[in-house]
Amino acid sequence: MSASTGNRRPTIAAVAQAAGVSVSAVSHVFNGRTNISPETAQRIREAADALNWRPNLAGRRISGAVGNSIGLVVTQSEESFRRDPFFIRLIAGLTGPLATVGWSLSLTVAPEADEAQIYRQWWTEQRVDGFLLVDLRTKDPRIPLLRSLSATAVALGPAPAAFPAVTLDDDSALTEVLDHLAGLGHRRIARVTSAPGLAHSRKRDRALSAAARERGLQVKTLAWNENAADPVEELLAARGNVTALILDSEALATRVVSHAQDLGVRVPAELSVLSWEDSWVSELVRPRLTALSAPIEDSARHAVDLMHRMVRGEKPPSVVVPGRRLVVRESTGPVPT
Structure with missing residues (x-):
C-alpha cells in the first residue's frame, strides 16, 4: 500500500483498491457494521491509514449517521x-x-x-x-x-x-496552601506524586517550587511507589525531615492518614497531610483531610x-x-x- 501523492484528496475507491475489496466493504467497516471479517476490516483500516483517508464528517452528519x-x-x-x-x-x-x-x-x-x-x-x-x-x-x-x-x-x-x-487558574491555590502551612510553622514540605510524567504534574512542581522560594520554604518532590510492599511506609521513610506532605489526590492522602498511625507517625501532631484534591472521601478518614476543592x-x-x-x-x-x-x-x- 502506498501513501497518497500530490495534492489530490484520497477517495474511498482508492482505499478499496489498495485493500483489494469493494467500496461497499470499506463503507461497512467505517460505518461500524459487523458483516466484514476482522482480518479484512483490519486490512481496510491499514489501507486507509496508509492513504490518510477518513470518512467525510460533514457528509455523515447530513445523512444523520452521527454518534452523538x-x-x-x-x-x-x-x-x-x-x-x-x-x-x-x-x-x-x-x-x-x-x-x-x-x-x-x-x-x-x-x-x-x-x-x-x-x-x-x-x-x-x-x-x-x-x-x-x-x-x-x-x-x-x-x-x-x-x-x-x-x-x-x-x-x-x-x-x-x-x-x-x-x-x-491555580495560582491562588498555591498561595493558600503555602501560606496555610507556613502559618503553622512548616518550613520543609514535600509534594507527593504518583504520576510525575503528567503535564499538569510538572507544571505544578515548577509553580510550587517558585512560590515556596518566595516565602523561604523548602519544597521537594517525592514519588509514590504503588509497587512497594507498603507504599505508605516507604514514603514516610523517604520524607526525611519534612513536616508536611502535599499529595496529588485524596486517594493517596487518605491512605497516608489511615496507615501512618500504625507506623508510629501521628497526623497532624508529627506530620501534616494535605490533599491537592477534595471529595466526600476527605470527610471519611480521621483526622479529616485538609484539601483543595476543585471545580470539576x-x-x-x-x-x-x-x-x-x-x-x-x-x-x-x-x-x-x-x-x-x-x-x-x-x-x-x-x-x-
Whole structure:
C-alpha cells in the first residue's frame, strides 16, 4: 500500500483498491457494521491509514449517521480507577451537560498499550463525535495521533494549541496552601506524586517550587511507589525531615492518614497531610483531610460546551476556570517542636 501523492484528496475507491475489496466493504467497516471479517476490516483500516483517508464528517452528519457521543479513554488500572473520586465527580459532572445537548458518554478503562488503537477505532468507525482528554502527559502521543486523524478533542488541563482546553487558574491555590502551612510553622514540605510524567504534574512542581522560594520554604518532590510492599511506609521513610506532605489526590492522602498511625507517625501532631484534591472521601478518614476543592463539575460543563460548539463547526477558544479553594480540616496542624 502506498501513501497518497500530490495534492489530490484520497477517495474511498482508492482505499478499496489498495485493500483489494469493494467500496461497499470499506463503507461497512467505517460505518461500524459487523458483516466484514476482522482480518479484512483490519486490512481496510491499514489501507486507509496508509492513504490518510477518513470518512467525510460533514457528509455523515447530513445523512444523520452521527454518534452523538463524547469519548473518554482512561489509562489506569481498573482498581485505581474504581477508587479515584476524581473520575466519579467528572462522570457525574458530564452527565447533565451531555443530556442537555442529547449526547452520551462513551467510556473505557484500558492499558496504555491499547490506547492508540481505541482512539483510532472509535474515530474511524464514527462511534464518537470527539474525545475528552484527561491526564495529559509530557509529549503526549495522543496529540499527534488525533491530529493525524483530524479528530475533534477537548483537553482538561494544559494542552498544545492543537485543541481547546479547560484549565484551572491555580495560582491562588498555591498561595493558600503555602501560606496555610507556613502559618503553622512548616518550613520543609514535600509534594507527593504518583504520576510525575503528567503535564499538569510538572507544571505544578515548577509553580510550587517558585512560590515556596518566595516565602523561604523548602519544597521537594517525592514519588509514590504503588509497587512497594507498603507504599505508605516507604514514603514516610523517604520524607526525611519534612513536616508536611502535599499529595496529588485524596486517594493517596487518605491512605497516608489511615496507615501512618500504625507506623508510629501521628497526623497532624508529627506530620501534616494535605490533599491537592477534595471529595466526600476527605470527610471519611480521621483526622479529616485538609484539601483543595476543585471545580470539576464546572470544568466538565465547559468541556461539553466546547465540544458541542466544535462539532457545529465553530472554533471556540480555551477556557480558564477559577481554581481550587482550600478547605482546612484536622489533618494539618502546627509544626512539631
